[in-house]
Amino acid sequence: MSTEKSTIIYTKTDEAPALATYSFLPMVQAFAKSAGVSVETRDISLAGRILAHFPENLTEAQRIGDHLAELGELATKPEANIIKLPNISASIPQLNAAIKELQDHGYDIPSYPSDPKTDAEKEIKARYAKVLGSAVNPVLREGNSDRRAPGAVKNYAKKNPHSMGKWTAASKTRVATMGKDDFFSNEKSVTVPEATTVDIVLTTASGEKQVLKSGLALKAGEIIDGTFMSAKALDAFLAEQVEAAKKEEVLFSLHMKATMMKVSDPIIFSHGVKAYFADLIAKHGDTLAELGVDFKNGFGDLVSKIESLPADKKAEIEADIQAAYTSGPDLAMVNSDKGITNLHVPSDVIIDASMPAMIRSGGIMWDKDGKEADTLAVIPDSCYAGVYQAVIDFCKENGALDPKTMGTVPNVGLMAQKAEEYGSHDKTFEIEEAGTVSIVDADGNALISHEVEAGDIWRACQAKDAPIRDWVKLAVARARATGVPAIFWLDGDRGHDAQLIEKVNTYLQDHDTEGLDIQILPPAVACKFSVERMAKGLDTISVTGNVLRDYNTDLFPILELGTSAKMLSIVPLMNGGGLFETGAGGSAPKHVQQFLKENYLRWDSLGEFLALAVSFEHLSETTGNAKAKVLATTLDAATGKFLENDKSPTRRLGGIDNRGSHFYLCLYWAQELAAQTEDAELAGAFQPVADALSSSEEKIVEELIAAQGSEVDAGGYYHMDDEKASAAMRPSATLNSILALV
Ligand SMILES: NC(=O)C1=CN([C@@H]2O[C@H](COP(=O)(O)OP(=O)(O)OC[C@H]3O[C@@H](n4cnc5c(N)ncnc54)[C@H](OP(=O)(O)O)[C@@H]3O)[C@@H](O)[C@H]2O)C=CC1
Ligand SMILES: O=C(O)CCC(=O)C(=O)O
Ligand SMILES: [Mg+2]
Known part of the structure; x- marks a missing residue:
């Protein structure tokens, strides 16, 4: 075990998760300090990403570094320990709104040139392209995905079921x-035996060759697909x-x-x-x-x-x-x-x-x-x-599924190194002229060809071999750890999946699968199978590609728990680090609207609590920091108590909101730390904190609730004012003064 510095990176993102961070992060930093762990932030918010791309337009004081690129690099190193909150994946209307707000805040950045004419405008558009859409997750996800509802969360949902709409046979939906x-039916796919470099070339009807993309490097054993709609x-x-x-x-x-x-x-x-x-x-x-x-x-x-x-x-x-x-x-x-x-x-x-x-x-x-x-x-x-x-x-x-009794469908998702469709942006083209699109290897052989017409949408996707091996391994590990059937959702009639099935069958042989139920079924069949089991209270692991990872980790949690924000979402990074995503849901813009209007934040930070515990645990394993391990186990126990006592944000004004739920987590965490016997120093340090929080419970809750009810100014939507937002999110003087003593 190394004794390197214990650092956890906590990401600054957008909207409701960013607001929650103003309240929760100071607590985390205070508790982590006791184990010698420093919790640092990096700004990967939409506003932060925009500013990072235009340093020359900004004053020294306004500049921020390219934190996303920095974290992308960190994710490939064994010491990575990153807690990633949901961030905005911006559409152009959102990008424009964020740019306008930054300009209004005195940042001299250019507007988005939707139709660039000059080279300078083209260059600006290219910089903004790096900020648009899902620009963050693919950079950080240097590992595959393990998303599930932990037992305590699932039990909480069974005891406190969310409301479900009625389903009848008469539904016309x-x-x-x-x-x-479409993409499904036109897909062709090959696995390249040796490393090679390919070009994507359109040969028009008149014989003209247009290189759509050149020099795409493929590793040995990589799957490459081409398809069009x-x-x-x-x-x-x-x-x-x-x-x-x-x-x-x-x-x-x-x-x-x-x-x-x-x-x-x-x-x-x-x-x-x-x-x-x-x-x-x-x-x-x-x-x-x-x-x-x-x-x-x-x-x-x-x-x-x-x-x-x-x-x-x-x-x-x-x-x-x-x-x-x-x-x-x-x-x-x-x-x-x-x-x-x-x-x-x-x-x-x-x-x-x-x-x-x-x-x-x-x-x-x-x-x-x-x-x-x-x-x-x-x-x-x-x-x-x-x-x-x-x-x-x-x-x-x-009829509708019943959250009181239904089983769970966790997911093991292939996503490392921009796997599959979500890595296709730079290889997707709206075809301008009819012809043939081919993927041509270094020797000039066309690996894949399609006849296309103007307007067709052609795309290529890749999936590298090492991530696929790692994904199969993770699937077997989860099946072994749970004893639950693991179903690969793959369709042999689809080009890409046919290649993948071969690899899955090969790599399964590297593992001891004795006694495990591992099957490969086409997605719709796998879904029917899993839902039927779910209705009987049985669990089934879905092992999927990147898109179904995304779909299933909202679909099943939203049915089971009401929201995917309550998921544990771990990305074991392929080089040994850990990326811990908080929940699987979005950043819920409507929560911010409600907050600004009535100073009430409905965001449930359970995803953050779960991620933080696994992050401390990972840290203790990689650095040998025994105190971090105690923080992890006590935080898990505190989260259990938090769920048992139902301290999640209520849905109405006047009940505790996000801030109140953070207070209760702190209280329970301090109590657990004070009560544990593994580390006397920590117990001694947290006893007075637990006592102070506990004796001030009523006063703190009162102060937190008293803040609610009127409009609040966070200084911005995309680019909040740290002081204003922090003041708004930390309205209890009593709580703040106790935390200052930790
Ligand atoms: N990992 C990431 O970074 C992700 C980012 N996004 C981004 O998030 C934004 C919105 O995405 P969208 O997918 O529409 O999802 P939303 O954020 O709108 O979430 C959907 C619904 O889930 C519930 N919900 C989600 N999170 C919480 C929470 N913590 N506490 C309580 N309820 C919650 C709410 O439902 P209800 O009111 O019914 O309870 C909410 O309306 C977009 O900008 C998108 O790009 C989206 C997905 C993942
Ligand atoms: O990266 C994004 O845009 C959204 C991510 C997402 O929805 C997910 O990972 O489940
Ligand atoms: Mg998703």
């Missing part, structure tokens, strides 16, 4: 997917679904992952907007082109850009928008009070959370009047759509 001419087929499919939703009298809803699939999915989203507003766009095409409306940013781009039109022209378009709403099917709404539809902003409806939330609610979404209605959930590509249909079918047949 269903999933629509292409099933042909036909734009014509997509448009025909979407037009049919608009018709179908109207005919079936259900809401039209489109579910994409425009943040993580930041190249392909905004394009698909734009086709969705164009399908719904086809007549409007045909009629006003010239005006919209002049305005530079880009439907990849959603219908909201039109809504904001027509503001600059003369009043009569604007009114004409607005009337035609209303006509579109009247003649088309009702749209699922994101916010019916504000008239924001499912098609307004591509980052508002994110499939991993939107589909489970819809299923949890009994298959309903909300219409323009805020009324519940069944929905046609449009998921164009058919790689994974069948998973949701399988759950819907089950619920229609059997």
Whole structure:
């Protein structure tokens, strides 16, 4: 064991998790200090990432380093110990809002040039491209994913079940997917035996060769895929679904992952907007082109850009928008009070959370009047759509699942080194001219070729061999540790999965699988199998690729626990370090809105508590710091007590919120530390803290609750003012003074 400095990195992110950090981090730092552990922050918030890319525009005092790049490097080293809170994966509307706020705060950064003309503008756009979409997680995730609901959390959910909507056989909700001419059906995949370098080349009908990407290095044993979605087929499919939703009298809803699939999915989203507003766009095409409306940013781009039109022209378009709403099917709404539809902003409806939330609610979404209605959930590509249909079918047949009795479906996900679709951004292209796209190796051999037409979306993905081996190993380890069946969700009829299945079968032989139940099933079948077991109270590990890792770790937790924020989310880094993600959910923008309006933060930090305990434990193992081990076990015990006593934020003003829940965690943690007998020094140090917190309980809770009820100023949304936000999140003078003594 080395005796290197014990350091944990705690990330500064965005929105609700960032607010929670102002309250929770000082507590963590105070407790960690007693074990000689320093907890340092690094800023990977959207605002921080923007500023890091424009140092020359900023004063010395305004500059911040590229903390994301720094952590990306750290993640490849054995000493890495990083606690990662959810951050914004920005769409262009979010990026623009963050830039505007920073400019208003006196930061001289450039606006986002959506249509760059000069080289300078192109360079700015390229810098912003590094900030857009899911820019953080792929950099840090140098390991595969182990996400599960710990026993204490699962038991808490069984005892305190969240409400579930009713499901009946009469529900008209269903999933629509292409099933042909899409990424699933066109996928071709090969495993390269030796390391090589490939180019992606489009040969147009006239024989001209356009290199779309050159010098893509592949390692020996790496899987590479190529596939495309036909734009014509997509448009025909979407037009049919608009018709179908109207005919079936259900809401039209489109579910994409425009943040993580930041190249392909905004394009698909734009086709969705164009399908719904086809007549409007045909009629006003010239005006919209002049305005530079880009439907990849959603219908909201039109809504904001027509503001600059003369009043009569604007009114004409607005009337035609209303006509579109009247003649088309009702749209699922994101916010019916504000008239924001499912098609307004591509980052508002994110499939991993939107589909489970819809299923949890009994298959309903909300219409323009805020009324519940069944929905046609449009998921164009058919790689994974069948998973949701399988759950819907089950619920229609059997009624809603019951959180009091249902089993759990943890996940082991392949994601290291930008595996699969989530690593495809730099290899995804909207084809400009018909021809053949090929992946050509160093010897000039075409490994994969596709005939494409203009507008088709072509993409390549990679999955490296070492992460796949590691993933199989992790799956076997989890199956062994739990004795629960482990199902690989892989479809031999899909190009990529067929390659993966071969590797899985090979690498399983490296392990002792005697007595374990390990199966390989296509995703929809695996889902049906798992849900049927779940309903009987049985557990089943889902072992999946990167996309289903994302989908399943919201789908099952949202059904089981109400939210994926309560998940334990561990990324054992391949070089020995640990990345501990907090929960599996997003950053819940609506929590911030509520906080600013009424000084009440509903965010549940349970994910942070769980991550912190495993982080201390990992630290104790890698550095031999025995006190860190005591912090870990006492924190786990405190979290158990926290759940038992139900000290999570209540949902109403006047109950304890996020800050109150942090206080209780602190109290229980101090009590556990004082009571343990492993380390007398720690026990002695925390006895007075526990006593002080305990005797001041009433006063502290009163002070925390007294702060609620009125508007609060955090100094910003994307770029908060540390002093103001900290003051707002630490309103109990009594609690602060006790913490100062730790
Ligand atoms: N790892 C990461 O960094 C991730 C980041 N994101 C980012 O988060 C943002 C929003 O994402 P989206 O996927 O829509 O999810 P949300 O953050 O909106 O979460 C969905 C719902 O889950 C519940 N919820 C989530 N977290 C908590 C919590 N800690 N406490 C209580 N309830 C919670 C709430 O549901 P209810 O009100 O029904 O209880 C919430 O409305 C986006 O900017 C996205 O890019 C998203 C996923 C992961
Ligand atoms: O990186 C992102 O954009 C979101 C990540 C996510 O949803 C997940 O990891 O579950
Ligand atoms: Mg997710």
